[in-house]
Amino acid sequence: MAFNSKLVLAGFTAGSLLVYILCVKLEGPLSWSIEPLRHFHGFSQEPNSSSRDSEEPLDRKNSSERWSRPSPASTLHPQLPSATALQGNTSAHTPAPTSETQTAAEPQAPARSTSRSAAVGGTRGSTRGPTLKPQRSTEPPFIGDAYMSEDVPAQTNCTDGVRSRVAQTEFGGRFLRHIPVLQWANHVSRDQYLRLTQYPGAHGWEGVDYNTLVEALSVLNSSANRQMLDDWSSRSNGSECTRCAVVGNGGILKESGKGQEIDSHHYVFRTNGAVIKGFEQDVGSRTTHYTFSTNTLMNSMGSYAGLGFTGPPLSQETRYVFLPEHDRDYLLVKAAATHTAVERGRERAKDPTKYFGEDVTAEKLKMYHPDFTRYLRNRFLRSGTLKTKYKSIYRPTTGAVMLLAALHSCDQVSAYGFMTPDYKNYSDHYYDRNYHPVGFYVNHDMRMEMTLWQQLHQAGLMRLYMHK
Numbered sequence: 226m227a228f229n230s231k232l233v234l235a236g237f238t239a240g241s242l243l244v245y246i247l248c249v250k251l252e253g254p255l256s257w258s259i260e261p262l263r264h265f266h267g268f269s270q271e272p273n274s275s276s277r278d279s280e281e282p283l284d285r286k287n288s289s290e291r292w293s294r295p296s297p298a299s300t301l302h303p304q305l306p307s308a309t310a311l312q313g314n315t316s317a318h319t320p321a322p323t324s325e326t327q328t329a330a331e332p333q334a335p336a337r338s339t340s341r342s343a344a345v346g347g348t349r350g351s352t353r354g355p356t357l358k359p360q361r362s363t364e365p366p367f368i369g370d371a372y373m374s375e376d377v378p379a380q381t382n383c384t385d386g387v388r389s390r391v392a393q394t395e396f397g398g399r400f401l402r403h404i405p406v407l408q409w410a411n412h413v414s415r416d417q418y419l420r421l422t423q424y425p426g427a428h429g430w431e432g433v434d435y436n437t438l439v440e441a442l443s444v445l446n447s448s449a450n451r452q453m454l455d456d457w458s459s460r461s462n463g464s465e466c467t468r469c470a471v472v473g474n475g476g477i478l479k480e481s482g483k484g485q486e487i488d489s490h491h492y493v494f495r496t497n498g499a500v501i502k503g504f505e506q507d508v509g510s511r512t513t514h515y516t517f518s519t520n521t522l523m524n525s526m527g528s529y530a531g532l533g534f535t536g537p538p539l540s541q542e543t544r545y546v547f548l549p550e551h552d553r554d555y556l557l558v559k560a561a562a563t564h565t566a567v568e569r570g571r572e573r574a575k576d577p578t579k580y581f582g583e584d585v586t587a588e589k590l591k592m593y594h595p596d597f598t599r600y601l602r603n604r605f606l607r608s609g610t611l612k613t614k615y616k617s618i619y620r621p622t623t624g625a626v627m628l629l630a631a632l633h634s635c636d637q638v639s640a641y642g643f644m645t646p647d648y649k650n651y652s653d654h655y656y657d658r659n660y661h662p663v664g665f666y667v668n669h670d671m672r673m674e675m676t677l678w679q680q681l682h683q684a685g686l687m688r689l690y691m692h693k
């Protein structure tokens with residue numbers, strides 16, 4: 226069976242770059258091996274066949290046979306074990322000669338620069354991207370806690386927003402206000418390619434060929450592609466602060482009656498199998514930002530079609546925010562921007578307007594920067610899974626990336642439908658017809674995410690809907 230192929234997991238030997246040494250064969254009875262391997266297909270050498278991961282199960286009947294994390298209790302109060310050496314701690318790294326690296330020690334003063342930093346994209350003729358100094362044994366190179374920095378003017382002067390408050394919270398030390406949330410045309414260069422191909426999946430460009438990246442990112446070359454809230458000037462209506470509702474798909478939303486409240490925000494973010502029709506009272510009807518990876522979108526369309534998910538929400542105000550984890554995403558974004566069929570790979574010959582509508586334009590498309598996703602993993606969701614053989618398939622969930630991106634883009638954030646400590650009281654999704662327990666997969670750490678949402682809520686950085 227093809228799914229029984231070996232998973233090549235990232236290994237590390239001291240004093241060298243990434244060395245792949247560990248070959249793990251995932252074995253198990255056929256009855257359950259299909260589903261997990263669909264999701265955990267690892268770093269095979271053939272990127273076209275790798276689906277890597279998804280929080281969207283293909284076959285809900287198999288839920289009792291899902292992989293579980295070994296010790297739930299250990300993640301309820303995450304110690305961020307290896308992360309303690311990093312958070313707010315710059316001693317592990319020395320910024321590289323270019324100003325592309327960025328550490329937690331950046332100045333707290335908000336950026337007021339009116340020009341974009343020359344550092345963007347490594348366009349200043351250096352021959353390499355930032356070079357990480359040899360790192361302490363506590364931090365293997367695959368972590369890569371150094372990121373591009375951009376100097377962009379703040380969109381608002383909100384005095385009561387995340388950015389003005391974060392310094393006073395426990396998150397102050399790890400929050401990077403100049404990290405690019407989105408990647409766009411200027412970000413692709415040979416230097417950046419050398420730097421980012423060190424990191425696989427959603428955390429870098431490993432396995433994506435240079436021409437594919439250039440062709441995809443060059444379509445993302447307008448201000449709308451680099452700004453999350455690109456139409457703020459036409460929306461602000463005198464408001465000093467941007468208000469965003471971020472809507473997960475959790476069962477806590479069922480019969481919540483929160484629809485109107487959600488829709489009253491300036492922006493409404495949704496993700497993956499976001500079924501709206503029939504649930505407007507509870508989840509609202511607007512979508513300004515829809516976040517997905519090509520893999521999770523295709524899985525959602527497969528898994529939740531019967532529950533009413535027919536594809537990404539379509540409306541004049543909807544933007545599509547790709548979480549790239551594979552060359553599939555770069556191929557699809559290019560096809561969508563140019564109204565051409567996907568040229569190769571799993572979605573070959575597919576018509577992108579089937580997913581994003583006939584009037585999709587490049588200006589409606591955005592794509593998370595792999596530095597941003599890696600930063601979220603390293604500084605907010607550094608799961609113990611990174612110390613196991615599953616480290617290479619671990620990433621924050623799509624919903625977590627969406628929520629943390631909102632916290633880096635909006636002044637005020639309300640989160641709905643995200644996991645809460647009483648999650649067992651609710652079905653997995655608000656649109657489930659019958660109670661269906663939340664599923665845990667080794668490629669995500671949803672208990673750690675749940676704890677993070679509690680901490681962000683308690684720190685006053687967002688408002689988390691908890692049904693009370």
Ligand SMILES: *[C@@H]1O[C@H](CO)[C@@H](O)[C@H](O)[C@H]1NC(C)=O
Nearest residue numbers: 309310311312313314315316
């Ligand atoms: C930085 O890391 C070192 C070594 O892990 C640790 O001793 C020190 O307390 C940390 N500093 C901060 C500010 O966290």
Ligand SMILES: *[C@@H]1O[C@H](CO)[C@@H](O)[C@H](O)[C@H]1NC(C)=O
Nearest residue numbers: 337378379380381382383465
């Ligand atoms: C914020 O305030 C500064 C200084 O008063 C001003 O130059 C800038 O235009 C303001 N920005 C916005 C988005 O209002």
Ligand SMILES: *[C@@H]1O[C@H](CO)[C@@H](O)[C@H](O)[C@H]1NC(C)=O
Nearest residue numbers: 410411442443444445446447
């Ligand atoms: C992006 O747009 C700028 C300005 O219009 C242009 O100079 C540049 O060549 C474009 N970049 C790409 C990759 O198309």
Ligand SMILES: *[C@@H]1O[C@H](CO)[C@@H](O)[C@H](O)[C@H]1NC(C)=O
Nearest residue numbers: 459460461462463464489491
């Ligand atoms: C704009 O603000 C005014 C006054 O605050 C309010 O009456 C009006 O409904 C707002 N318009 C929109 C489109 O939100």
Ligand SMILES: *[C@@H]1O[C@H](CO)[C@@H](O)[C@H](O)[C@H]1NC(C)=O
Nearest residue numbers: 647648649650651691692693
């Ligand atoms: C959740 O369920 C537990 C027991 O099943 C119950 O004690 C508790 O009150 C419930 N909480 C809510 C918010 O319904």
